[in-house]
Amino acid sequence: MRAIMPTKTNIMLTYIVLVFIWASTPLAIVWSVSDLNVLWAMVLRFFIALPLAVIILFVLRVKFPTDKIAVHSYIAGSFSLIGSQVFTYIATQYLSSGIIALMFGLAPIIAGLIGCFAFGQQLNRLQWLGMAIAITGLAVICVGGASQHIHPLGIGLMLISVFTYCCSIYWVKKVNADVQPIAQATGSILISTLVSLCLLPFIWAHAPTHIPEIKSLMALLYxxxxxxxxAMFCYFKLVKNIQPTTLSLTNVMTPILALVIGALFNHERISLMVVIGAMIILSGLFLYFYRDIQANRRFSQHMKQQLRQK
Structure with a gap:
C-alpha cells in the first residue's frame, strides 16, 4: 500500500526546514572537527545516527522493506550521505563553513549537467550562460580567497562532494522504490554506517583519546x-515528490544564510572578492533558473485568477 501524497503546504514547510538545516550544517561540521579528527567526526555521526533512526522507525511503526529494490535505493541514498560527506569533512581543513555551503549552491548546475549528458535533458541558452557566469564567480572566489581560509584543494574536494550528492538524487529517483522517507533515510544511514566500519582500520590511529570539548560535542549531535x-527525512521526502533540479534549488538559498551564520557565530572573515564571487555565482544561478521562476510566477497568477472567478 503506497503512502498518501503530502499536500503542497506540507512540501513547502519541508522545503523551508531543509534550507535552514543545510544553511547551519556546514558550521556545525566545522565545529565538530575542531576537537576531533575529521573522519572520526564523520564516522561517529553515523554511529550515533543509526540507533536513533531505528528507534524512530519502531516508534512510528514504519515498515522497513529489505527487498532488492529497497536495498538498491538505500545504497543510492547513501551516496548523498557518506559518499558526499567524506569529501566535505576533508574539505573543512581548507575551507570556511560559508564557502562549503556556497559550493553546494552549485548543485543545481551540476544536476543540470548530469541531466543533460546522462539523461538527454535539454538546456537552453540562458541556462548555459548561467553556468558560465557561476563558474566565473567560482574562479573569482579561488583567486580572492587565496589569502584566507580558501584553498583550491578544498574547492576540488567540494566539487566531488556536490557531484556525488547530485548523482544520488537522480539515482534514488530512478530506482523509485516504494519506501517511506524515514525508512529510506534509515536504510541510507545503515549503508553509510557499514561503509564507516570499513574506514576504521585506516583511521584507528587517530581515534579520540579524550572527551571532546562541549562545542565539538554539541556540533556533532547537531x-x-x-x-x-x-534533514535526510525531509530530503528523501522531497526526492519522492519534486523534480531533481527543483530539489537542488534548496542549495541556492543556503549559501547567503550560511555565510551570515559563519560570520556571526564563527567570526569568519569574508573578503570583498569572496563577496563579489558569491554574488556572481548567485547571479548565474538566477539566470539558470530564470525561465522556471517565470513559469512558476505565471502559474501562480493563473491560479489566483481562477480562485477569484470562483
Missing amino acids: TTIMASLI
Missing part, C-alpha cells in the same frame, strides 16, 4: 540529529 536524521 549534525547527527538535524543533518543526518531530520
Whole structure:
C-alpha cells in the first residue's frame, strides 16, 4: 500500500526546514572537527545516527522493506550521505563553513549537467550562460580567497562532494522504490554506517583519546540529529515528490544564510572578492533558473485568477 501524497503546504514547510538545516550544517561540521579528527567526526555521526533512526522507525511503526529494490535505493541514498560527506569533512581543513555551503549552491548546475549528458535533458541558452557566469564567480572566489581560509584543494574536494550528492538524487529517483522517507533515510544511514566500519582500520590511529570539548560535542549531535536524521527525512521526502533540479534549488538559498551564520557565530572573515564571487555565482544561478521562476510566477497568477472567478 503506497503512502498518501503530502499536500503542497506540507512540501513547502519541508522545503523551508531543509534550507535552514543545510544553511547551519556546514558550521556545525566545522565545529565538530575542531576537537576531533575529521573522519572520526564523520564516522561517529553515523554511529550515533543509526540507533536513533531505528528507534524512530519502531516508534512510528514504519515498515522497513529489505527487498532488492529497497536495498538498491538505500545504497543510492547513501551516496548523498557518506559518499558526499567524506569529501566535505576533508574539505573543512581548507575551507570556511560559508564557502562549503556556497559550493553546494552549485548543485543545481551540476544536476543540470548530469541531466543533460546522462539523461538527454535539454538546456537552453540562458541556462548555459548561467553556468558560465557561476563558474566565473567560482574562479573569482579561488583567486580572492587565496589569502584566507580558501584553498583550491578544498574547492576540488567540494566539487566531488556536490557531484556525488547530485548523482544520488537522480539515482534514488530512478530506482523509485516504494519506501517511506524515514525508512529510506534509515536504510541510507545503515549503508553509510557499514561503509564507516570499513574506514576504521585506516583511521584507528587517530581515534579520540579524550572527551571532546562541549562545542565539538554539541556540533556533532547537531549534525547527527538535524543533518543526518531530520534533514535526510525531509530530503528523501522531497526526492519522492519534486523534480531533481527543483530539489537542488534548496542549495541556492543556503549559501547567503550560511555565510551570515559563519560570520556571526564563527567570526569568519569574508573578503570583498569572496563577496563579489558569491554574488556572481548567485547571479548565474538566477539566470539558470530564470525561465522556471517565470513559469512558476505565471502559474501562480493563473491560479489566483481562477480562485477569484470562483
